[in-house]
Amino acid sequence: MKTFTKRVVLGMMAATMLTPAVALADDFSLEGKTVTWIVGFKEGGGTDRLTRLLQSKLSEHLPGNPDVIVLNKPGGGSVTAANDFQANAPADGTTLIMASTSTFLPVLLGASVAKYDPNEWEAVAGFARGATMFGIADQIGAKGNGSDARTDYEGMEKASIRFGLETPISAEMLDLVAMNLLGIDARVIFGLSSKDAEAAFQRGEMNMNTDNTRSYLKDFGDDPKVVPVWTYGVIDESGKLLRDPDLPDVPTFPEFYEAAKGDAPSGLGYTLQQNLMNAKVMISKAVMLPKGTPDNVQQIYIDALKAVVADPAVAEKLPREIGSMPVNFGEATQRAIELGTAMDPAVRDWANEFLQANYDASLD
Structure with missing residues (x-):
């Protein structure tokens, strides 16, 4: 009996403690x-x-x-x-x-x-906002035309790829890391804003470029010479990576990597790639x-x-x-923010080694 009474009292106390918060939710007004x-x-x-x-x-x-x-x-x-x-x-x-x-x-x-x-x-x-990597199909060796990742990769390994961006320490670091993980040896020309890089791509001075999916479809969606090779997909509320709904036939980067390499991407470089993907896309x-x-x-x-x-x-x-x-x-947004703003020290060390070895740059 004493135990039952104690539970009732505790329940009433808990309800009393919750009442102000509930009332605040009901009464909150910005009138x-x-x-x-x-x-x-x-x-x-x-x-x-x-x-x-x-x-x-x-x-x-x-x-x-x-x-x-x-x-x-x-x-x-x-x-x-x-x-x-x-x-x-x-x-x-x-x-x-x-x-x-x-x-x-x-x-x-x-x-x-x-x-x-x-x-x-x-x-x-x-x-x-979706993001994709795309290129001039015959120049980057994408004989799979965006639908056969393994064939595209085999051609891209041997192609002379030219890619322009402003600085290696930018949102486009995502693309540099992705190509590095794949072992694609691209010649990167720095000092180009996104608009300049797009103009250089349209003139044929660059043969690979990155952009948000909406812009890609607007500018090149009907161009048979230009092909998207991978997108960065979208993460659903359960944390699963899905294909970009605006390019559903194009593989995500992990799908492209697995088709190319035979195994799913992993390691510190891939963790960095996912950090950057959340910051740029999600x-x-x-x-x-x-x-x-x-x-x-x-x-x-x-x-x-x-x-x-x-x-x-x-x-x-x-x-x-x-x-x-x-x-x-809410929580899904907060999770993306955490992944897109926090870098593990070991991942940061990998990033610095990557930047120093390839671009004579550093996060420090």
């Missing part, structure tokens, strides 16, 4: 307030366009229907805005940031300019709340963003920004 959504880039770019598309419907799905404004704070590839967000954003549900690969990559690579830790922020939603864009935001407020925003992306007015336009990639939310 009469303004929600500021920070974008670390100028108006008109991809991050800004996606934010404004979502902003158009966010107020309707937040309690109290607050005004939602976009505040552009360009500088340092979004690092300036992220530093300010970490230091000053109030954790009361009135401030968001739209982070991007260029927000997360400096943290992954250990850049001293990044005075913030996205793992301390509260994840709301992540917008993956969290191409991510909606985040500041450190310390209450769990119930985070959940309110997760539910609101789910409703926004399902709204017909948004759903119709969203593929123009992210293709057919699924949106991830």
